[in-house]
Amino acid sequence: MATQDAVSPMAEFARRHDPDRFLCALFAPAALRERLFALIAYNHELARAREAARTPLIALMRLQWWRDAVEHAAAGRPAPRHEVAGPLHAAIAAGALDAAGLIAMADAREIEAEEEGIPTREAFAAYLRGTAGGFAVAAGRLLSAPPALLPALQRAGALYGLAGVLRSVPALAGQGRCLLPADALAEARLTPQAVLAEPRAEAVGRVVRGLAAAALPDLPGLRAGLRTLPRPALAAALPLVLARRDLGRLAAGRAVGERALGDRAAVTWAGLRGRV
Structure with a gap:
């Protein structure tokens, strides 16, 4: 694991905005x-599309901007002026991404702009597979993971995404957002609005x-399935x-705060x- 890349602009961007995946990337x-690092930065820009937007429409416009940037790179058109779009363009043009x-990662984020929230557990699972799961698949392809292991990487990424949503419920509520599935809330006689009002209830x-x-039983089999992942591709699975x-911790009712040693x-x- 070398660290000289940590001084590059993209490495610094990844370290600042997504320290978990940055640490994992050091093993690539x-x-x-x-x-x-460019993939991590792109994922961050998609994730903040709704957070940084005043309205759902603006969030959708931000997502479309990134789709356009990706399509332009694939078509050989110039990259827009942006600290992330340039390195992303280069990675796409080189065939690395x-x-x-x-x-598809951008498409999966559109549900975050839905004012009624995520309606069902099934929609929630699809959202996690497309966002954090989609990141894990893209990272796996970049690192030449065997195609047969990409579904396992997607599941691993989705579990990391699930943990991220669950540990961020209060922070998301502070932004006026609730990503918990409405059907699970309804079974507890809750609404998304109730979560926004009292996220620590x-x-x-x-x-x-x-x-x-509900997610814990999947972990042993998933870990076993990823044991054959070649070491050069391990960084794609480390968020698991x-x-x-x-x-x-969350299943036991313990708080998950800042990353500890x-x-x-x-x-x-x-x-x-x-x-893993």
């Missing part, structure tokens, strides 16, 4: 790290614990280490031994 082959997969905590606990730790050490140990 040095020659591919800059491309992976698949344009269709990147566009016990009833909300029960929903979070239930969604986290954090997902496992976060989901276990134990989380970083767990990722580092998994990266060094070559197994």
Whole structure:
């Protein structure tokens, strides 16, 4: 694991905005790290499309801007002036990132702009597969993961995305957003509006614990399936280490705050031994 790339603009952007995936990316082959940092930066820009927008329409326009940037790169047209669009354009033009997969990641974010929220667990699962799961697939392709393991990487990414949503319920509520599925909330006699009003209420905590606990049985089989992942592609799967730790805490009703030394050490140990 080399660290000289950490001083590059894209590495610094990734470290600042997505420290979890940045740490995982340090275990990728040095020659591919800059491309992976560009993917992390692109994912961050998609994730903040709704957060940074005053209205859902503006969020959709931001997503479309990024789709256009990807399509322009795939068509050989010049990159727009943007600190992320330039490196992303270069990665697409070099064949390191698949344009269709990147566009699908943007498409999956559109549900965040729906004012009624995410209606069902099924829609929630699709959202996680397309966003964090889509990132994991794009990273796996970049790192030459075997095609047969891409579905497992997508599931691993989706679990990391699930943990991220669950641990961020109060922060999202502070932005006026709720990404918990409405049907799970309804079973607890809650609405998205109730979550926004009292994100730390016990009833909300029960929903979070239930969604986290429901995901835990998938982890052993998924980890076993990823044991054959070649070491050069391991960085695409390493977020699963954090997902496992976060989901276990959330299912037990424990708070998940800022990353501690134990989380970083767990990722580092998994990266060094070559197994998630």
